[in-house]
Amino acid sequence: MTSIGIIGSGFGALAVAVELKRAGHTDIRLWERADDMGGVWRDNTYPGAGCDVPSPLYSFSYEPNPRWTRRYALQEEIHDYIRRVADKHGISPLVQYNREVTAATWDEGSSTWTVTFGDKSTQTVDVLISAVGQLSRPKLPSIPGIETFKGASFHSAEWDHDFDASGKRIAVVGSGASAVQFIPRLAAEASRLTVFQRSPNYLMPKPDKPYTAFHKTLFKVAPVTQTVERGTIWTFMEQFSKGLKDDSKVGVLGKNIALRHLKKQVKDPTLLAKLTPDYPIGCKRILFSNEFYPALAQANVDVVTSAVTAVTPEGVIDAEGNEHKVDAIVYATGFDSQDFLESIDITGVGGQKLATQWADGARAYLGMYVPNFPNMFVTYGPNTNLGGGSIIYMLEAQARHMRQALDRLKAGRFTTVEVTEEADDAYDRELQAKLDVSVWSHCENWYRHPSGRITSNWPGATHPFAKRTKVLEPDAFSWA
Numbered sequence: 001m002t003s004i005g006i007i008g009s010g011f012g013a014l015a016v017a018v019e020l021k022r023a024g025h026t027d028i029r030l031w032e033r034a035d036d037m038g039g040v041w042r043d044n045t046y047p048g049a050g051c052d053v054p055s056p057l058y059s060f061s062y063e064p065n066p067r068w069t070r071r072y073a074l075q076e077e078i079h080d081y082i083r084r085v086a087d088k089h090g091i092s093p094l095v096q097y098n099r100e101v102t103a104a105t106w107d108e109g110s111s112t113w114t115v116t117f118g119d120k121s122t123q124t125v126d127v128l129i130s131a132v133g134q135l136s137r138p139k140l141p142s143i144p145g146i147e148t149f150k151g152a153s154f155h156s157a158e159w160d161h162d163f164d165a166s167g168k169r170i171a172v173v174g175s176g177a178s179a180v181q182f183i184p185r186l187a188a189e190a191s192r193l194t195v196f197q198r199s200p201n202y203l204m205p206k207p208d209k210p211y212t213a214f215h216k217t218l219f220k221v222a223p224v225t226q227t228v229e230r231g232t233i234w235t236f237m238e239q240f241s242k243g244l245k246d247d248s249k250v251g252v253l254g255k256n257i258a259l260r261h262l263k264k265q266v267k268d269p270t271l272l273a274k275l276t277p278d279y280p281i282g283c284k285r286i287l288f289s290n291e292f293y294p295a296l297a298q299a300n301v302d303v304v305t306s307a308v309t310a311v312t313p314e315g316v317i318d319a320e321g322n323e324h325k326v327d328a329i330v331y332a333t334g335f336d337s338q339d340f341l342e343s344i345d346i347t348g349v350g351g352q353k354l355a356t357q358w359a360d361g362a363r364a365y366l367g368m369y370v371p372n373f374p375n376m377f378v379t380y381g382p383n384t385n386l387g388g389g390s391i392i393y394m395l396e397a398q399a400r401h402m403r404q405a406l407d408r409l410k411a412g413r414f415t416t417v418e419v420t421e422e423a424d425d426a427y428d429r430e431l432q433a434k435l436d437v438s439v440w441s442h443c444e445n446w447y448r449h450p451s452g453r454i455t456s457n458w459p460g461a462t463h464p465f466a467k468r469t470k471v472l473e474p475d476a477f478s479w480a
């Protein structure tokens, strides 16, 4: 029997665990560093946290949820959904909590992975699956003096719920996907909110709405209606994602919609100028909100576009030398997205270190398989993130592919599977050629490695990925 160890317990881990369990694999364990499951949906609890992909699509195809309370569910509901699916499919009892994986080493003699945890204990498995995601390590900016600040300060993904924002002067550094969701909530409570915006984003209207009792009954008694809603959203987002390349008509249309939304909600010309992006739409993640611009237009809110150059015990200094005295600083500065598996010391064939192999940027065949690392699979790995669409759809496709590889091992003819260098090289060339003409190569964003390679994103819509990964290509791998 093949023993399988999965690192993580978020959506990626769940996708693969459910797929493998349904296929008859029984020796599965999930290692979770925290004391609860859920990955980013456990960690990101900032006010207003939710998903900007509609829930009928941001859910497993085989687990529609007629109970969503609104089209764009908030964090708590998504976290509950994860726990419910894990319970229903018998995954919850397989999770080992407070088990932070620090290292994994391939043993060529026994063809197994030895996995080491924070407490130095070890476990051995035949197959190692990483499901640590791309956005699990909060990143604080390296601003001089950051540690000297005397008030409350925290990262958006580590929200301090003991902090009471009412009547406080608050600085927010960053204005991306997370900030857009919590700034309207903070603006309603703070006496003064100063938003330090390095670059403006394209922001679209959010077609959110609560699901009424009528919707919920309809979804329950006629599940096909929810399937139709999911399909409609998917089709729309597929078209949208196709536009994320140079000179696309979809991009022009999207830009017009976003700029019209801005002009409709912001009348002050100075603020309007600050919030108008000067790079191609889609190069940074497109955001969705109906409340963000009105919050920035409030009298108690300032948008500062000059860089944060220092933090003092009392506040923040900008590039023009102005000191902004505040009671609290919230860093909404994103994640170490290029980290991939760097935080785990992974050693493959012949002592090869994964961190060394990925020094110029992570890459993997189909985003899942890495030469020199047999029996190691990666979910939500290099080049599988999306500029639009649902990552859950991508994770299901990855899980199906991994299941096929494991089925071949389970059949008993082989004990190891490893992608060939040739297949990996050819795939990488094909992908990078497409990425070269994607919008992501035209501005600074978290999708790029310092080497310049775009290592996070899949180029285009999700269907081509699902098609590409539908059937395992045995020749792309060496089997032993």
Ligand code: NAP
Pocket (backbone or CB within 6 Å): 050, 051, 052, 053, 135, 141, 142, 156, 173, 174, 175, 176, 177, 178, 179, 196, 197, 198, 199, 284, 285, 308, 332, 333, 334, 335, 444, 445, 446
């Ligand atoms: P983000 O979108 O990458 O935003 C980070 C922000 O911090 C940007 O505005 C960035 O400016 C700014 N920043 C970074 N370093 C800075 C510095 N040293 N000084 C000043 N500003 C700095 O991060 P995020 O909001 O945490 O979101 C990350 C990703 O998580 C998203 O792209 C998305 O994939 C995911 N997410 C998804 C949802 C959802 O609804 N599905 C919600 C939240 C997050 P620049 O733009 O100039 O770099």
